[in-house]
Amino acid sequence: MMAKILVVDDSGMSRRTLRRILESAGHQVSEAEDGIAALEQYFIDKPDLVLLDLTMAGMYGIDVLNRLREMDSQARVIIASADIQSSTKALVEEGGASAYINKPFSIEHVLDVVNRVLQGGAGGAD
Amino acid sequence: MELTEQQKDALTEVINIAFARTAASLSELTGHRVLLDVPNVSIYPIGELGAALAEFLPAEVATVHQVFSGPVMGDALLLLNYDGAVTLADLLTEEKVSSDSLNASSREVLTEVGNILLNACLGMFGNLLQVHVSFSVPRLHLETLDALLRSLVIGSEGLRYALVVYTAFRMRDSSVNGYLVIALNVASLDRLIQEAEQYEERQWNTN
Numbered sequence: 396m397m398a399k400i401l402v403v404d405d406s407g408m409s410r411r412t413l414r415r416i417l418e419s420a421g422h423q424v425s426e427a428e429d430g431i432a433a434l435e436q437y438f439i440d441k442p443d444l445v446l447l448d449l450t451m452a453g454m455y456g457i458d459v460l461n462r463l464r465e466m467d468s469q470a471r472v473i474i475a476s477a478d479i480q481s482s483t484k485a486l487v488e489e490g491g492a493s494a495y496i497n498k499p500f501s502i503e504h505v506l507d508v509v510n511r512v513l514q515g516g517a518g519g520a521d
Numbered sequence: 522m523e524l525t526e527q528q529k530d531a532l533t534e535v536i537n538i539a540f541a542r543t544a545a546s547l548s549e550l551t552g553h554r555v556l557l558d559v560p561n562v563s564i565y566p567i568g569e570l571g572a573a574l575a576e577f578l579p580a581e582v583a584t585v586h587q588v589f590s591g592p593v594m595g596d597a598l599l600l601l602n603y604d605g606a607v608t609l610a611d612l613l614t615e616e617k618v619s620s621d622s623l624n625a626s627s628r629e630v631l632t633e634v635g636n637i638l639l640n641a642c643l644g645m646f647g648n649l650l651q652v653h654v655s656f657s658v659p660r661l662h663l664e665t666l667d668a669l670l671r672s673l674v675i676g677s678e679g680l681r682y683a684l685v686v687y688t689a690f691r692m693r694d695s696s697v698n699g700y701l702v703i704a705l706n707v708a709s710l711d712r713l714i715q716e717a718e719q720y721e722e723r724q725w726n727t728n
Binding site for chain 1: 542546549550581613626629630632633636637639640641644645647648653658659674704
């Protein structure tokens with residue numbers, strides 16, 4: 396299932412890594428390097444899925460998640476973060492995130508979670 | 522400020538687990554086996570930190586700082602000797618960087634690596650101690666050890682003590698050596714010790 400996916404991360408390294416992983420599975424990838432750009436991009440592109448970092452300058456990922464869900468209550472968002480705390484995972488689940496992926500990324504795990512979320516299931520957490 | 526043996530044991534155990542997670546993350550990132558020394562836990566007044574760090578760090582360091590806040594707050598630092606930072610960036614970027622400098626792409630890579638490693642360490646702390654910590658955006662600094670210490674002291678008036686969790690990690694087949702330092706204020710240090718002791722209690726009760 397090919398999808399339009401928006402990758403939001405202030406790290407160019409992480410954006411490149413995710414782009415490579417997602418494009419290898421045939422997905423169409425766009426990028427945003429901060430929260431404001433992400434909201435604009437979401438409004439313009441209406442992607443099928445957003446992969447969203449948490450710790451970013453300007454607008455934090457949790458705030459971006461909340462704004463996205465206000466704009467589109469059906470928005471599918473996977474949090475992709477280095478933060479491995481159970482409490483953070485619980486927080487983003489409450490915020491309506493579909494799944495949680497930890498950095499560093501594993502190709503198989505990213506694609507597995509993305510596919511599950513695109514198919515309408517919960518992606519689970521690391 | 523002195524730790525009792527029991528406090529030191531509890532903290533060391535928590536730190537061991539957190540650093541193991543950090544080493545695993547570095548190994549996943551680089552594809553290299555990472556060897557970790559047993560962490561050494563010491564507490565220094567901030568004024569004595571320079572002399573303590575100078576014992577094991579070279580004058581020129583590349584550091585990634587990440588301020589964290591919550592019930593336990595402070596400044597976490599990943600320190601690499603400059604040559605090690607160049608080598609690490611080289612391992613993680615496809616294009617080879619010049620052997621003695623860090624270009625913009627290498628700096629970006631190192632910042633993200635620092636972010637991942639510091640989150641792995643502090644996040645595991647949070648999980649084990651059942652406290653939630655929030656992270657600031659990581660910052661890479663290339664500076665002398667003296668400048669690093671000045672920024673730590675000037676930037677954080679409340680930091681009177683540094684819990685120096687010092688472990689050397691080495692990547693097999695490469696020359697990358699690094700250290701992790703966590704600087705805490707007094708209240709946070711007290712809280713961390715309390716939580717570490719409770720962690721030990723919980724371990725005892727569940728076994």
